[in-house]
Amino acid sequence: MKSAVILLSGGLDSSTLLHYVKTGLNYRELHALTIRYGQKHARETACAVVQARAAGVAEHRQIDIAFFGELVAGVSALTDPDIPVPALAALAPLQLDQPPTYVPNRNMLFLALAAAYAEARGIADVFYGAQAQDRYGYWDCTQEFLDRMNAVMGLNRRQPVILHAPFMLMRKSEILKIGLDLGVNYAETWSCYRGEDKPCGVCPSCVERRAAFSSLHVLDPLAGR
Numbered sequence: 293m294k295s296a297v298i299l300l301s302g303g304l305d306s307s308t309l310l311h312y313v314k315t316g317l318n319y320r321e322l323h324a325l326t327i328r329y330g331q332k333h334a335r336e337t338a339c340a341v342v343q344a345r346a347a348g349v350a351e352h353r354q355i356d357i358a359f360f361g362e363l364v365a366g367v368s369a370l371t372d373p374d375i376p377v378p379a380l381a382a383l384a385p386l387q388l389d390q391p392p393t394y395v396p397n398r399n400m401l402f403l404a405l406a407a408a409y410a411e412a413r414g415i416a417d418v419f420y421g422a423q424a425q426d427r428y429g430y431w432d433c434t435q436e437f438l439d440r441m442n443a444v445m446g447l448n449r450r451q452p453v454i455l456h457a458p459f460m461l462m463r464k465s466e467i468l469k470i471g472l473d474l475g476v477n478y479a480e481t482w483s484c485y486r487g488e489d490k491p492c493g494v495c496p497s498c499v500e501r502r503a504a505f506s507s508l509h510v511l512d513p514l515a516g517r
Contacts, residue, residue, distance in 0.1 A: 295321040296417040297410040299402055300352070302326065302340030304501055305421035305459060307481045308471035310347050312458070313419055315474055322349040323415065325406050329398065330361020330371045333487035342480040355405065360398075368395040370485060377485045379494035380428070388428040393485055393496060399432035400441070407445060407453040414451065422457040423467055428496055435460055464504035472510065479513035 296319040300306045313319050324347075326340040337354065344352035361371035369375040369392040383391055399420065406418045422433035431437060438457050445453050459467050471478065483501045484491040491498050491514055505512040 293321050294319045294417075295323070295350075295413075295415045296419055297323045297325060297406050297413075297415055299406055299418070299420040300324040300326050300340045300344060301421070302336035302338065302343065302481060303421070303483050303497075304464070304471070304478065304481050304504075305423050305467055307339065307343045307478075308467050308474070308476055309419055309421040309459060310343055310349075311474045311476050312470055314347050316470070317458075319417070322347060323409070323413070324349045324352045325402075325409060326352065326354045327402055327405070328354065328356045328358060329395070330358045331395075331487070332370055332373070332377065333482060333485050335487055336482035339480045339482050342477070346477065346480075353409070357401075360401065364396045369393050370395050377492075377495050379492075380496040380499045381494065383428070383496075390430065391428050391496060394430055397432070399430075399437070403441060403455055407455070410453050411448070411451045416452070417454055417456060419456045419458070421459055423459040424461055424463055425496075425500065433457075433460070464500050465507040468504045468510075469508060472508070477513075482514075 296313050298310050298313055300310055310324060314322055324344045326337050328334060328337060365372050369377045375392065378392055403420060410418050438455060438460065442455050445455060483497045485495040485497050486492045
């Protein structure tokens with residue numbers, strides 16, 4: 293029976309990935325990891341619980357590393373309460389390759405934790421939801437990053453783990469189309485970086501999500517909340 297570990301935040305990308313790995317890639321035993329790292333939009337983790345239950349995962353672990361947010365204080369708008377999450381339109385062109393919402397080495401840390409969890413259970417495959425952002429980007433969501441991380445993982449002498457990012461080269465609308473075809477409940481996902489009661493509609497993640505739904509002529513179930 294094919295088994296996999298999925299990093300599940302509760303956002304659109306990772307929720308789609310969870311169901312895609314199960315149904316599209318035919319992995320029958322799924323383990324989901326959700327990490328609380330001091331993010332402002334921690335309400336997404338409640339959505340992760342719903343998605344994990346819907347996918348029938350074998351185990352869903354929520355890991356609290358809130359100290360990480362304190363460790364990188366003063367740098368990221370996602371973790372520092374004193375740094376406002378910017379509107380995408382307010383970002384200067386030079387900020388788009390690494391905007392203020394970047395969290396230092398977040399994906400490297402998360403993947404290391406997921407790989408350790410997978411290795412301990414004899415699971416060879418770890419998935420994360422990196423995708424090709426339409427208007428901004430992060431270095432730890434690139435093919436080069438993934439290739440180099442896998443080169444490091446390949447040094448393991450007994451139980452190597454392979455990292456996968458099947459959405460790496462896809463736009464948000466392509467990912468959304470996959471999820472809609474799989475019947476993913478997007479009412480139980482959260483994208484807004486500001487973590488307020490309603491999506492702000494202007495942060496980078498909100499803009500990208502809105503554009504994806506709009507391009508497919510589908511109403512976002514979070515619209516108007």
